[in-house]
Structures are given as C-alpha cells and as structure tokens.
Amino acid sequence: xxxxxxxxxxxxxxxxxxxxxxxxxxxxxxxxxxxxxxxxxxxxxxxxxxxxxxxxxxxxxxxxxxxxxxxxxxxxxxxxxxxxxxxxxxxxxxxxxxxxxxxxxxxxxxxxxxxxxxxxxxxxxxxxxxxxxxxxxxxxxxxxxxxxxxxxxxxxxxxxxxxxxxxxxxxxxxxxxxxxxxxxxxxxxxxxxxxxxxxxxxxxxxxxxxxxxx
Amino acid sequence: xxxxxxxxxxxxxxxxxxxxxxxxxxxxxxxxxxxxxxxxxxxxxxxxxxxxxxxxxxxxxxxxxxxxxxxxxxxxxxxxxxxxxxxxxxxxxxxxxxxxxxxxxxxxxxxxxxxxxxxxxxxxxxxxxxxxxxxxxxxxxxxxxxxxxxxxxxxxxxxxxxxxxxxxxxxxxxxxxxxxxxxxxxxxxxxxxxxxxxxxxxxxxxxxxxxxxx
Amino acid sequence: xxxxxxxxxxxxxxxxxxxxxxxxxxxxxxxxxxxxxxxxxxxxxxxxxxxxxxxxxxxxxxxxxxxxxxxxxxxxxxxxxxxxxxxxxxxxxxxxxxxxxxxxxxxxxxxxxxxxxxxxxxxxxxxxx
Amino acid sequence: xxxxxxxxxxxxxxxxxxxxxxxxxxxxxxxxxxxxxxxxxxxxxxxxxxxxxxxxxxxxxxxxxxxxxxxxxxxxxxxxxxxxxxxxxxxxxxxxxxxxxxxxxxxxxxxxxxxxxxxxxxxxxxxxx
Ligand SMILES: Nc1ncnc2c1ncn2[C@@H]1O[C@H](COP(=O)(O)OP(=O)(O)O)[C@@H](O)[C@H]1O
Ligand SMILES: Nc1ncnc2c1ncn2[C@@H]1O[C@H](COP(=O)(O)OP(=O)(O)O)[C@@H](O)[C@H]1O
Ligand SMILES: [Mg+2]
Ligand SMILES: [Mg+2]
Ligand SMILES: [Mg+2]
Ligand SMILES: [Mg+2]
Numbered sequence: 266x267x268x269x270x271x272x273x274x275x276x277x278x279x280x281x282x283x284x285x286x287x288x289x290x291x292x293x294x295x296x297x298x299x300x301x302x303x304x305x306x307x308x309x310x311x312x313x314x315x316x317x318x319x320x321x322x323x324x325x326x327x328x329x330x331x332x333x334x335x336x337x338x339x340x341x342x343x344x345x346x347x348x349x350x351x352x353x354x355x356x357x358x359x360x361x362x363x364x365x366x367x368x369x370x371x372x373x374x375x376x377x378x379x380x381x382x383x384x385x386x387x388x389x390x391x392x393x394x395x396x397x398x399x400x401x402x403x404x405x406x407x408x409x410x411x412x413x414x415x416x417x418x419x420x421x422x423x424x425x426x427x428x429x430x431x432x433x434x435x436x437x438x439x440x441x442x443x444x445x446x447x448x449x450x451x452x453x454x455x456x457x458x459x460x461x462x463x464x465x466x467x468x469x470x471x472x473x474x475x476x477x478x479x
Numbered sequence: 480x481x482x483x484x485x486x487x488x489x490x491x492x493x494x495x496x497x498x499x500x501x502x503x504x505x506x507x508x509x510x511x512x513x514x515x516x517x518x519x520x521x522x523x524x525x526x527x528x529x530x531x532x533x534x535x536x537x538x539x540x541x542x543x544x545x546x547x548x549x550x551x552x553x554x555x556x557x558x559x560x561x562x563x564x565x566x567x568x569x570x571x572x573x574x575x576x577x578x579x580x581x582x583x584x585x586x587x588x589x590x591x592x593x594x595x596x597x598x599x600x601x602x603x604x605x606x607x608x609x610x611x612x613x614x615x616x617x618x619x620x621x622x623x624x625x626x627x628x629x630x631x632x633x634x635x636x637x638x639x640x641x642x643x644x645x646x647x648x649x650x651x652x653x654x655x656x657x658x659x660x661x662x663x664x665x666x667x668x669x670x671x672x673x674x675x676x677x678x679x680x681x682x683x684x685x686x687x688x689x690x691x692x693x
Numbered sequence: 694x695x696x697x698x699x700x701x702x703x704x705x706x707x708x709x710x711x712x713x714x715x716x717x718x719x720x721x722x723x724x725x726x727x728x729x730x731x732x733x734x735x736x737x738x739x740x741x742x743x744x745x746x747x748x749x750x751x752x753x754x755x756x757x758x759x760x761x762x763x764x765x766x767x768x769x770x771x772x773x774x775x776x777x778x779x780x781x782x783x784x785x786x787x788x789x790x791x792x793x794x795x796x797x798x799x800x801x802x803x804x805x806x807x808x809x810x811x812x813x814x815x816x817x818x819x820x821x822x
Numbered sequence: 823x824x825x826x827x828x829x830x831x832x833x834x835x836x837x838x839x840x841x842x843x844x845x846x847x848x849x850x851x852x853x854x855x856x857x858x859x860x861x862x863x864x865x866x867x868x869x870x871x872x873x874x875x876x877x878x879x880x881x882x883x884x885x886x887x888x889x890x891x892x893x894x895x896x897x898x899x900x901x902x903x904x905x906x907x908x909x910x911x912x913x914x915x916x917x918x919x920x921x922x923x924x925x926x927x928x929x930x931x932x933x934x935x936x937x938x939x940x941x942x943x944x945x946x947x948x949x950x951x
Contacts (some may be wrong), residue, residue: 312721315719316715316718316719316866317718317721318718318861318865318866318867321865322861322867325861325862325863354870354901355862355869355870355871356862357861358861358862358863358865358867358868358869358894358898359861359867359894360893360894360897360898362870362894362898362901363870363897363898363900363901364897366901367901399897399900399901400897444893445893446719446892446893449719449797449798449801449802450801450805451802451805453805526850529848530737530844530847530848531847531850532732532736532737532738532847535736536732536738539732539733539734568741568772569733569740569741569742570733571732572732572733572734572736572738572739572740572765572769573732573738573765574764574765574768574769576741576765576768576769576772577741577768577769577771577772578768580772581772613768613771613772614768658764659764660763660764660848663848663926663927663930663931664930664934665931665934667934703840703922704844705840705841705843705844706840707836707837707839707840707843708836708837708840708841708844708922709840710836710840711832711834711835711836711837711838711839711840711859712834712837714834714836714866715833715834715837715866715891715892718866730840737843737844737847762844762922762923763844763923763926791920791921791922791923791924792920792922792923793832793837793891793920793921793922794891794892794920794921795920797892
C-alpha cells in the first residue's frame, strides 16, 4: 500500500506538486472512469438499502463532467472545482448530487490556485461542514460523511487517505442509517455498505492514484 | 306549496299508497332527470367550494341507475333500494357515492316491502346514522346531512319535506364547512350553498313530486 | 407467509402509477403491490370497483395496507373494505398517512416481513426526513 | 398582487403531473402552478434545472411554496433556492408537508389570497380529514 509520505510533496513547504492542467484533466478522467467502472456495484449497494440508482446517478454526473473535460481542466483549480460541483448538482438527480456538488463547490471556494497541504486540509474541513449543512446530517449516520470525515483526518495527519477511505467505507456496514433512503429500512440497514460511502472511497482512491503518479 | 297532509296517505293507518313497480320506475326516472337537469348547477356549486365534479358525479351515478331501470323497478322496494345504493357506490366516484349509496342501501335494509309512514321515518333515521358513520360526520358541518336531518324531522312531524329540504339547503350558505373538500377552504367556505345539500334537496323534491302524483 | 401487500388509491391515475413506480424502485418485487386512480370514467376521483380489484391483486394472507390521498379516496376505500368477506376484512387497513410518502415507507417496512400493524404504524409515524 | 405560487417537485413525473391536475381541479387558474418530476434523464429522481424552471414558471411577487416528496427532492429544491437571486430567495419556502395532500391544501389556501407564511402553515398543519 503506497505511503502518502513518499509522495512528491515537498516536505519543507508542505505543498503538493502544482495541480496543472494535464493533472486536472487526469483527475476528471480518473474520477469518471472510477464511477463508470463501479456503476453496477454502486447500484447494487443502493438496491440493498435504497432505491438502486446511485451508480446510475454518479455515472450521469460524471458523463456530463467528462463531456466538458476540456473546459473544466482549462479553468484554474478553484473555478474548475466549482464548475465540476455545479455539473454534479445539475446532472446527478439524486440526493448525492447536491451533496457531492456542495463538496466540490466548497473546495473550489476554499482552495487557492496553488494550494499546499494545509490549504487542502482546511478546505476539505470546510467542504465537509457544507455537506453536513446541505444534508442536515452528521458523522455516524451511515452516509458519505462517514468516509469523508476519516479522509479529512488522514489528510490532516499525513496518513494514507486511500486506506482511510476504504476502511471507513467498510466501517459503514455495521452502522444504522439515520439519513437518506437507507434510514427507511431502520434496523435492516445494518449489514450493508452505504453506497455513498463506497462512491466517496472510490473517488478518494482515483484522486490519490493520479496525484501519486503526478 | 303543496301540503303533505293533503297527500294520498290514509290518515288512519298512516300508510302512503303502496310503492308499486310503475311508481318505483317513476321515482328512478325522476331522480335521474333531476340530477341531469341540475348537473351544471351542482358542478358550479362544487367549483366554488370543492373540486367541481359533484354534478358530473351524480349524473354518472344516475345514468347507471337509469340504464338498469327495468331491473331496479322490478325488485321489491327494499331490494330495489339496496341495488340503487350499490349502483351509486360503484359509479359516482366522489365522496358522495359511498354516502348516498349508504343512504339508499340502509333504507333498503330498514324498510319493509310495504312501508307505512312510521317505517319510513324510522328507516330514514337509520339511514342518516349510517351516512354519519360512513362520513365520520354530523349535522352542522355543511354537508348533505344538513338537508337530510331537517327532511327527517319534516317526515316525522308530517310537514312538507320539500320545503324543509329547500330551506335546509339555503341554510347551508352561511355555514362553515368542517367535512369534505369544502373544509379545505376554511372561512372561505362560508357564503356558498353546499353542493351535496343541494343535490339532496333536489332528490327529496323529485321523490315528493312522484309520490304526490301517485 | 408472503409480505404484507400495498394498495395505492389516489384521485389521479398518474399519481397512483407514479407512486407505484417509486415503491417498486425501493422494494422491487418483494411486496405485492397494486394501485388505482380515477373515477369510473377515468376522470379525477376514485372507484370502489377499481379499489376492490386492486385489493384483490395485492392480496396476501399477511394482509393489505391501503394508502389513500384525500377524503373521497378514503371513504370509497372504507366502502370497498366493507364489501369484502369478513375473513379478509380483518386483514386490511387504511393508513392515516400521505399517499406517496406513506406508500414508500409502508412498502419498505413490508419488504422486511413486518406485520400489518407494523407496516401501518411505520407509514403513520412518517415525518419527512 | 397575485396569489402565492405553488411548485410541485416529485421523484416521479407522473406523480408531479397528477398532483398538478388535482390542484387545478380545486383552484382552476387562480394560483400560479408549476411542477416537475424525474431526474435529468427522465428516470425517477429530481433535477435542479427542472426545479429552477418550475420556480420561474410559478413565480409571483407574493412568493412561491414548494411541495416535495422524499429526501432528494428536498435537498435538490434547497440547492435550487440557493442558486436564486437573494431577492427571490427570501420569498420562497419548502413546505414540510406531503406532496399530494400538501399541494392541494397549499393551493387552496393560496387561492384565497393568503400570504406565503399562511400557505406554508396550512400545508404543514395538514392531517387527513
Ligand atoms: N442527508 C444526507 N446527508 C449525507 N449524505 C446523504 C444524505 N442523504 C443521502 N446521502 C448519501 O447519498 C447516498 C445516496 O445517493 P443516491 O442514491 O444517488 O441518491 P438518492 O438517495 O436520492 O437515490 C447515500 O448512500 C448517502 O451516502
Ligand atoms: N364526510 C362527509 N360527510 C357527509 N357528507 C359529505 C362528506 N364529505 C363530503 N360530503 C358531501 O359530499 C358532497 C361532495 O360530493 P362530490 O363532489 O360528489 O365528492 P368529492 O368531494 O369527493 O368530489 C359535499 O358537498 C358534501 O355534501
Ligand atoms: Mg439512490
Ligand atoms: Mg434516487
Ligand atoms: Mg366534488
Ligand atoms: Mg371529487
């Protein structure tokens, strides 16, 4: 498992390599490919404890992002993130649309054009708060937040965000859902991974893979 | 205005003339014609404080009754009333369907084959109670019950049921609706005649006219 | 024993059909489901005959929960229930719950094998999340 | 000033259309009314773009009350509201009420010229009669 400490970050400034246009394009493509490759899996997870559309929703959102990959990648990082968020808001069609859309839009608002690690940690924290506000939700309710939170911690302490995301997604399995459609199932929501937790983990892995290569 | 005391009732037994097959046919036809002739008026009343379908609903119900007039008139009075009630239940399509249906079906259950006035008063009382139970409603709520009640009183005391019905329908105008769709309007239901009160008055008049001629 | 069945009764055939689509999306084929909407001529209203047909289509020995929208739908559903055999009449309830949200919640509860009482209660406890 | 407008947002286009039919039957043309249902591809879900379009279509200076069904419809409606000009944002509310019954009640209240607050309150007080 790759160690984030060995990444190309310059330890002295705490700044990751600049996220230039080719990297931004690679990030969008990697996110889209991850959603396309796992659409059926996400849908199956959502069938178990929801309405079975999460894979389809994410696929629709990232198809739209991919269709505009030139335009999105050409923008400076903050504007690109905002535009990406807006695309998800407009295209996803499920509760995850405004939630992921808010996540990306807040990152765009909070990040400078060339962020360092501290900027990233702060921006991710702000984005999580915005998702909580949008979803009237918090950690521990068996949602995407239960992956985003541990990823934020990993970023803050410099540990591996991919591993944190995967572990956190697994950890939603025994949770009782109290937000979103899965909450309709009450106790029966226990024993299944939350689909939004899984899509969050997939996105974190896709981003980490691109940045580690970058 | 015709006085019910001058009707063909034999004062000694209190029995109205037997309601024979031609009379039963005349009653069904008169009821249907009254609903057809006043369908637009009933609909207009329902447009003011409801969903504007009462005329259409009653027309549909009595078209079905008229289509089966031979069969209905051929039955003894109690069975004919029950069958008529069932027709309204199945065909009217609005709240008035099960309510008028229950009224006729209960009359059919409560009346003997050759009823006297006392039978009629008792049966009408039972039918009103059944409508109240079906509608979870009572007098004073601006519904058909506010005509049926005064008609029952008129029958019991031997006064003119037609006049009682017309006055009672008029008296629903200042009432506040607390049942049925008109209740959605709150205070704005005041100042309009209840459509079901009007259709009840029309039916009472149609029946009285036939029996007075009979 | 099969899961509790769900019957959707709306004044509008479109509302009834769309609600059934939303229910199917949540519970697939795990719950017997039937719906009806519209008066006997197809206008806005309800039809006792159609309600009886829907009850029959969704019938299971575990019983049937009916979701209705406004007054007439409820009164016609009550009328329909009284026309059933005594045997069935005891295993059918009308939920005091909104038609769309209630149907989704009731069906989700029913898909877990819950009793008719539990299905009714879940629909009726409904407040928007 | 015009009556408060009503916007219906359901996961199902059929539910949205049928609810609008039921509202029209009660209030005719007295209330600005718009509806949307379905995700951007027409499947079950909601679309922020369609919600924004519906808000625009039902807009009046008296404001607009939105009725939604389940979670995503609410979240997407909140998202849509935040994308409006500040000026409009203050005159638009999401009712915590069931979509079908709430829309009929809200529209009936609106047809009497009631304020946005009163319309919202009537929809939210709703219990089945
Ligand atoms: N209120 C909420 N707060 C945070 N996350 C939520 C909330 N509601 C839903 N989610 C997340 O969204 C996921 C479902 O997304 P999706 O299936 O696309 O939308 P929908 O539930 O509208 O069909 C859930 O698995 C959960 O992670
Ligand atoms: N719960 C009730 N109890 C008694 N009468 C009622 C009740 N609900 C409605 N009504 C009567 O029914 C009439 C409306 O009938 P109709 O328009 O045919 O049905 P709907 O209201 O379903 O459209 C009302 O005017 C009222 O007289
Ligand atoms: Mg889903
Ligand atoms: Mg969905
Ligand atoms: Mg009516
Ligand atoms: Mg009606």
